[in-house]
Amino acid sequence: MRTRFQQGLDDLRTRLLRMSGLAEQAVDRACQAYVDRDLSRCHMVLEGESQINAIEREIDELAFDLLALQQPMAVDLRFILAVTKINADLERVGDQAVNIAERVMDMVELPKVDLPVDIPRMAAAVSAMVRRSLESFIEGKAELAQAVLEMDNVVDRMRDEAFIMLVKVMNERPEVTRQALDALLVARNLERVADHATNIAEDVIFWVRGADVRHNVPQEAPAQPSVTDTH
Amino acid sequence: MRTRFQQGLDDLRTRLLRMSGLAEQAVDRACQAYVDRDLSRCHMVLEGESQINAIEREIDELAFDLLALQQPMAVDLRFILAVTKINADLERVGDQAVNIAERVMDMVELPKVDLPVDIPRMAAAVSAMVRRSLESFIEGKAELAQAVLEMDNVVDRMRDEAFIMLVKVMNERPEVTRQALDALLVARNLERVADHATNIAEDVIFWVRGADVRHNVPQEAPAQPSVTDTH
Numbered sequence: 059m060r061t062r063f064q065q066g067l068d069d070l071r072t073r074l075l076r077m078s079g080l081a082e083q084a085v086d087r088a089c090q091a092y093v094d095r096d097l098s099r100c101h102m103v104l105e106g107e108s109q110i111n112a113i114e115r116e117i118d119e120l121a122f123d124l125l126a127l128q129q130p131m132a133v134d135l136r137f138i139l140a141v142t143k144i145n146a147d148l149e150r151v152g153d154q155a156v157n158i159a160e161r162v163m164d165m166v167e168l169p170k171v172d173l174p175v176d177i178p179r180m181a182a183a184v185s186a187m188v189r190r191s192l193e194s195f196i197e198g199k200a201e202l203a204q205a206v207l208e209m210d211n212v213v214d215r216m217r218d219e220a221f222i223m224l225v226k227v228m229n230e231r232p233e234v235t236r237q238a239l240d241a242l243l244v245a246r247n248l249e250r251v252a253d254h255a256t257n258i259a260e261d262v263i264f265w266v267r268g269a270d271v272r273h274n275v276p277q278e279a280p281a282q283p284s285v286t287d288t289h
Numbered sequence: 290m291r292t293r294f295q296q297g298l299d300d301l302r303t304r305l306l307r308m309s310g311l312a313e314q315a316v317d318r319a320c321q322a323y324v325d326r327d328l329s330r331c332h333m334v335l336e337g338e339s340q341i342n343a344i345e346r347e348i349d350e351l352a353f354d355l356l357a358l359q360q361p362m363a364v365d366l367r368f369i370l371a372v373t374k375i376n377a378d379l380e381r382v383g384d385q386a387v388n389i390a391e392r393v394m395d396m397v398e399l400p401k402v403d404l405p406v407d408i409p410r411m412a413a414a415v416s417a418m419v420r421r422s423l424e425s426f427i428e429g430k431a432e433l434a435q436a437v438l439e440m441d442n443v444v445d446r447m448r449d450e451a452f453i454m455l456v457k458v459m460n461e462r463p464e465v466t467r468q469a470l471d472a473l474l475v476a477r478n479l480e481r482v483a484d485h486a487t488n489i490a491e492d493v494i495f496w497v498r499g500a501d502v503r504h505n506v507p508q509e510a511p512a513q514p515s516v517t518d519t520h
Binding site for chain 1: 456
């Protein structure tokens with residue numbers, strides 16, 4: 059039988075997944091807009107931001123209510139706190155998508171040039187990181203989260219390569235400096251999305267392991283059984 | 290008489306202020322390193338990062354313990370959740386200081402050039418935002434937080450000006466592209482610090498107003514007096 063509290067936790071999980079879906083979609087759209095020089099997708103990203111912000115607030119409120127109306131057990135408490143942190147990271151993933159869309163809007167006004175940077179490849183890697191960090195959280199698997207941390211190095215390397223190549227372009231072809239700079243900043247924004255995925259993965263490792271640790275400490279979990287059992 | 294719970298809240302507040310002091314110091318040092326082309330200050334910033342990360346974890350653990358061992362009243366609960374959010378922002382302020390220090394380390398290897406960007410002025414504005422956002426939190430004043438939000442526009446404008454001027458430099462003097470790009474990225478990192486101050490201010494407004502609202506809803510605060518009074 060599911061208690062109201064358990065339903066609240068499920069609801070929190072569902073909304074966080076929705077938040078994550080919207081944040082990922084925003085990044086994908088912004089990167090697709092980059093590839094296609096597509097202003098309409100840029101506007102979709104800009105318009106989607108307020109929805110992401112609204113869900114962020116809803117999740118925070120729900121987390122607050124669950125904490126205020128119940129006394130969660132240690133493992134649930136860690137889950138709820140992790141949700142509020144991951145929530146903040148996802149909102150900032152959405153902000154990065156907006157930044158990318160703004161750079162694309164700048165680029166579209168300039169002559170199109172071929173640049174030595176593979177944004178779609180970088181975007182695919184970054185999207186995978188966000189998706190897997192959420193998976194690791196939902197499944198409570200620290201080892202999946204660990205894999206996300208390792209992917210971050212790959213993305214950092216892509217960003218460094220883009221940096222070197224694009225600075226070279228700026229030096230050799232000053233007339234396309236602004237386009238190269240826009241691409242460089244898009245690469246940097248993608249790297250920041252990867253950083254948020256890394257933050258999420260770190261939180262997952264911290265909270266999962268912390269929950270495990272606390273779970274094995276007998277004097278903590280059963281300290282207030284009369285309260286924690288009333289869920 | 291101060292209860293153990295109240296002491297815990299005070300401890301949380303004290304540590305957050307220490308965290309904020311370290312994050313601000315890191316930004317100031319990185320910007321001073323920019324001005325003086327001072328590698329030793331860059332290294333101090335890089336070495337200080339692990340201390341900031343350690344305090345972040347301590348604050349999270351303390352917040353968790355306070356939530357786990359007590360059933361805080363709504364107003365205290367909001368305070369604790371706000372601390373965990375602000376904590377994450379301050380850690381990222383520290384990350385931005387590291388990014389700035391890394392750019393300075395790149396610049397120091399290149400010939401010194403005069404660039405049309407006033408990094409110290411921008412740094413001063415950004416530091417003031419971080420300081421005031423923390424003040425608004427500690428004093429629980431939404432109107433102070435509101436002032437921080439307004440300062441963000443000023444910093445955004447400085448960043449935009451820096452962007453325009455430095456792209457012009459890149460176009461006209463390709464031989465100093467890399468220095469101009471470093472300066473541009475430093476300006477961008479400072480703007481991101483301002484964004485974190487803005488996040489903190491938004492959280493303060495949300496939590497302070499939320500706390501007020503909830504405080505005026507009689508069915509919530511006294512719902513479990515026998516538990517909340519055991520602090």
